[in-house]
Amino acid sequence: MRAARGLDSGMLSDRPFRDLNSSQPSVHVAAGQGGYANIRAALNGFDLSAARGKKVLLKPNAGRMAAAGSGIVTGPEAVAAAADAFLEAGAEVAVGESPILGVRTMDAFEQCGIAAVARERKLTLIDLDARPFVPVPVPGGRAIGELRVCPEIMEYDFVISLPVMKMHMHTGVTLSVKNMKGCLWRRSKVDLHMLPPVEGSADKSLDIAIADMSGVLRPHLAVIDGYIGMEGLGPSAGTPRKLDAAVVSADPFAADAVACRLMGLSAREVPHLRIGAERGYGLIDLDRMSISPDNWMDYASPFERPPRDLALEFPGITILDRNSCSSCQSTLLLFLRRYGEKIFDYFPKELQPVIAIGKGHDEVPRGTLCLGNCTARHRSQGIFVPGCPPVASAIFKAIGGDADREDDEV
Numbered sequence: 139m140r141a142a143r144g145l146d147s148g149m150l151s152d153r154p155f156r157d158l159n160s161s162q163p164s165v166h167v168a169a170g171q172g173g174y175a176n177i178r179a180a181l182n183g184f185d186l187s188a189a190r191g192k193k194v195l196l197k198p199n200a201g202r203m204a205a206a207g208s209g210i211v212t213g214p215e216a217v218a219a220a221a222d223a224f225l226e227a228g229a230e231v232a233v234g235e236s237p238i239l240g241v242r243t244m245d246a247f248e249q250c251g252i253a254a255v256a257r258e259r260k261l262t263l264i265d266l267d268a269r270p271f272v273p274v275p276v277p278g279g280r281a282i283g284e285l286r287v288c289p290e291i292m293e294y295d296f297v298i299s300l301p302v303m304k305m306h307m308h309t310g311v312t313l314s315v316k317n318m319k320g321c322l323w324r325r326s327k328v329d330l331h332m333l334p335p336v337e338g339s340a341d342k343s344l345d346i347a348i349a350d351m352s353g354v355l356r357p358h359l360a361v362i363d364g365y366i367g368m369e370g371l372g373p374s375a376g377t378p379r380k381l382d383a384a385v386v387s388a389d390p391f392a393a394d395a396v397a398c399r400l401m402g403l404s405a406r407e408v409p410h411l412r413i414g415a416e417r418g419y420g421l422i423d424l425d426r427m428s429i430s431p432d433n434w435m436d437y438a439s440p441f442e443r444p445p446r447d448l449a450l451e452f453p454g455i456t457i458l459d460r461n462s463c464s465s466c467q468s469t470l471l472l473f474l475r476r477y478g479e480k481i482f483d484y485f486p487k488e489l490q491p492v493i494a495i496g497k498g499h500d501e502v503p504r505g506t507l508c509l510g511n512c513t514a515r516h517r518s519q520g521i522f523v524p525g526c527p528p529v530a531s532a533i534f535k536a537i538g539g540d541a542d543r544e545d546d547e548v
């Protein structure tokens with residue numbers, strides 16, 4: 139079995155795709171040319187000849203049921219551009235994803251347009267969850283000691299992280315480093331959300347776990363699609379945001395740091411990037427990298443940040459979120475967006491609606507709407523909606539409504 143470079147020793151010096159004009163860690167930005175041309179232009183700065191005759195796996199962010207242009211998933215034009223660049227370099231190209239709970243990989247590829255891109259180019263589409271996982275130790279991991287990794291990540295010569303530029307309400311942003319979480323097998327992704335606090339650290343265990351993961355699961359190239367990203371309540375309930383930009387680097391931390399700056403924040407504000415950089419997994423200090431073109435900052439346009447408290451977004455509703463994972467968060471936000479007002483019909487006027495998700499609750503107030511199997515032990519306190527994740531229509535039905543099946547997409 140061949141091991142992807144990111145899984146050998148994590149040595150960043152061993153970068154197969156070198157900058158054509160710089161010996162320094164470098165980042166290329168392109169903007170204003172559209173989703174396809176931005177990626178091609180940013181990739182032009184790199185020598186992809188190492189891919190000739192090799193197997194290249196593109197890992198987009200396509201783990202949710204969402205349309206192209208929603209800002210939730212990597213744009214099909216970005217996938218097409220990266221695929222074309224590697225095909226022209228003589229590589230065999232595949233596209234793979236392990237989605238969030240409740241989503242089927244091939245359905246997600248179909249809905250966002252990546253399946254059509256693959257058909258046109260005869261690319262292999264891979265459900266990364268289909269085969270048994272490979273256990274991968276995490277040396278020095280503070281929150282996790284081992285990962286269950288989808289086998290193709292070990293078998294392909296090169297893995298390319300191809301995320302869309304998004305704000306994220308729990309991790310600050312989700313870019314090329316965090317996108318690799320979609321290489322973790324099936325439900326094992328959820329484990330990172332349910333870890334106990336790490337002794338001696340003020341950082342959230344989820345952020346530490348992502349940094350741990352990035353020590354062993356680093357892509358060979360980061361290609362960030364910022365044509366239409368997401369601001370506000372990312373990763374799935376925010377607002378699409380057109381930046382019309384792309385960022386490429388052989389150092390995913392450097393790519394993410396530049397993307398952060400384009401989005402109007404510092405990578406130091408993103409705990410998993412700060413922690414990973416402090417451990418030497420990559421660079422986030424913009425002064426220590428070569429960024430082209432010189433006027434790249436002209437493309438920056440601040441994204442609205444996620445609200446610190448969901449109560450600001452949904453006034454009058456108390457949301458108790460303890461150690462939930464993205465699937466339940468997506469379901470809840472979808473439910474509130476579609477049926478938020480209806481919830482007040484159900485709860486007595488004198489009671490403020492309280493909703494709980496996640497498995498970290500010691501107790502919940504009487505009358506709480508408990509969503510998802512993780513809250514099952516509190517079912518006697520109010521209404522319990524089973525599922526992992528539950529679906530929005532089931533929640534609505536549980537409080538007396540009537541919803542369509544199509545409302546269940548997460």
Ligand code: SF4
Nearest residue numbers: 463466510511512526
């Ligand atoms: S019930 Fe919700 S929070 Fe718990 S594992 Fe399932 S999707 Fe995640």
